[in-house]
Amino acid sequence: MSAGATNEEATPSGDREGRIVVVGGGFGGLACARALGKRGTPTTLIDQHNYHLFIPLLYQVATAGLSPADVAQPIRRILRRYESVRVINARATGVDTERREVLLENGRHVPYRALVLATGAQYNYFGHDDWAAYAPGLRTINNARTLRANLLAAFEQAEMEDAAAAREALLTTVIVGGGPTGVEMAGAVVELCRFALARDFRSIDPRSAQVILIEAAPRLLTAFQQRLSDYAYRRLQSMGVTVRLSCTVQTLDRQGVIAGGERIRAGNVIWTAGVKASDAVSWLGGTSRPDGRIEVRADLSVVERENIYAIGDTADCVDAEGHALPALAQVASQQGTHLGKALDAWARDGTAVPAFRFRNRGNTAIIGRNAAVFEFGRWCFTGRMAWLLWGIVHIYLLVGFEQRVLVATQWLWHYLTYERGARLIERG
């Protein structure tokens, strides 16, 4: 296409009725745009970032194992082959449901025929948004780079610190939340201290660093079977992580946390204790839930709105038994693909969108070297077998052949040498 072509999204011209607009290039939005693109349906995908982020491996960026580009792929490149799909790299700020337009931060309006909200989730501090300053979550590349810089900088400061108490505090990391991200972070941080940093300092011994994992529930990994939770607990303890169950955080500040009535001085606190949906719900005007999710019907359409759908972490969707679907990449992907196919049929001949049905593809979380949990229906694995499955599944799910090769190469290298290759302190 020549540089002289007009930009159809930017000018509210003839095809106002023409395009399906997807907001968000995460697992859900991307799957939806792909399904539409494969079928040649005119589609526009809007995202504030120019890349799709593979959040399941973001904790490895935060712990100096991988680089941001290893877990992020340009959305344009992923959708390159689908000529009917356009990509807009801009932040959406609202929806005009009367005029059927998405509003962008840069002042432009994007008209839609049907709208798919796939704007994902952010960390939920349960009413204490000021805690975000002391305990960053892990949802964006900037989060991961900040956490990486904070973790590594604490060791650098400790190396220069004369007072033993201050040094000990700097070498303490508290992770709040014992879900998959919390367990993965705890394992990765303790391995970073025990192995990769072990011999690099002269005044401190990184192996003496404390990692404390705090979970409000009586067990870790509550989405998994009890025996997998028990395995994760034992394994983390044996790696040197202090796990505190049935323990809630009362206060969080610059010095650390008060949890279970006890003050823990910590150089770093990391928040993985829960997510809430992004503000897309406010764009539609207040059908909000406490977790920010948008209520959808079985066909993923937003209640009381016309031609608007929500998927992934944005949607409050229940399965056939009435249980809320979890905030997992596989739920978002399946919803995206389902909706993409259905909206193509709808756009062609008005076929109604059928009800979405989730198929559980299994669930897995890594703890550390040779240690993971893997669950598929009644089957479950732990240890080296689960760890291998975890690795294979994640390499397979990564977008792009180059990323697969690079990540596999780095994992092999780290496994053999106990090193971490991306130990950069840089905050941008």
Added chain:
Amino acid sequence: MSAGATNEEATPSGDREGRIVVVGGGFGGLACARALGKRGTPTTLIDQHNYHLFIPLLYQVATAGLSPADVAQPIRRILRRYESVRVINARATGVDTERREVLLENGRHVPYRALVLATGAQYNYFGHDDWAAYAPGLRTINNARTLRANLLAAFEQAEMEDAAAAREALLTTVIVGGGPTGVEMAGAVVELCRFALARDFRSIDPRSAQVILIEAAPRLLTAFQQRLSDYAYRRLQSMGVTVRLSCTVQTLDRQGVIAGGERIRAGNVIWTAGVKASDAVSWLGGTSRPDGRIEVRADLSVVERENIYAIGDTADCVDAEGHALPALAQVASQQGTHLGKALDAWARDGTAVPAFRFRNRGNTAIIGRNAAVFEFGRWCFTGRMAWLLWGIVHIYLLVGFEQRVLVATQWLWHYLTYERGARLIERG
């Protein structure tokens, strides 16, 4: 060493006379610390970053080919095996020559027995420091990430832009300076547009993007032989770069540049037109030159100062024929190794530091696919042969086996697919 050990640099205790202090972990400082470490001499290396940056490949980070961690290695890890070497990750702000201490930004003082200044260079805007805001240079990871984001964002904006003139300006990149960095950037930017981005947009054609290289001298690569300059000129022109020789920049602003009397509207201007030494000279109180370099004697000691040495881009050093040594990594490395060995002998028995003698190991610059120049003494190569040599030399010079494998893998992949793997817009 236990966590209870005292921190010798931080407290001005007994070994005030004991340690050799190196400021800067670039090619010079690192080579110096390594040579001292190999010989067991008590040494402290101070750097504001926790990593050594391989600047010769930084342009590939700026053009989305490599990730920052591919060209940066933690200084601690490089020096891990040398027990006598300590590393301080802090910014040096001055030198107290009376008390023989280096002053750090965090308020601490580091006493030295001998001091090696290896603080490198920064871009020189020749009196127009305000130009830095419109035309970033390329000396740090942040520079590279900013340039990468600016280059990619210009295409995203152009895709949304309706006005043809504005679109054309966004798709124009001006590179000021026809030295190795300018030539390498021009080649890499034009390949990014022609190949990696070519099919990713719908309203614009990235292949129509303009790349303009401006050089004040009558030829490119003035440090190389004339026939290599001519080759680089022809090659860049055939790749689609507009090269303007004997052309100087009069003004630089948000809209672009005025150069050779002509206004060029550009979405991005990149500055590679010259370097000046960092402010280390001001720490010693005004032995300054216009280029900021510190005048040193043949033994690399600073004129009129005791037990202070300067190496690399910081030093104004002349060879046997009285010519100033160029600002090259190999000069810095050789000076560092020379000084490290000599200061070890000096620390042991007071042996005087011998004069430094530079041995030219050859010089090379890459232009693009299958195109480079390589010069060694009277021999010189161009084309695919030089390109292969360039690749082999740079893989060999990279610090760390993991980096070598990852960079080689990415280069092979990019060569085969014409892709660039790190196309992230993120500004930190």
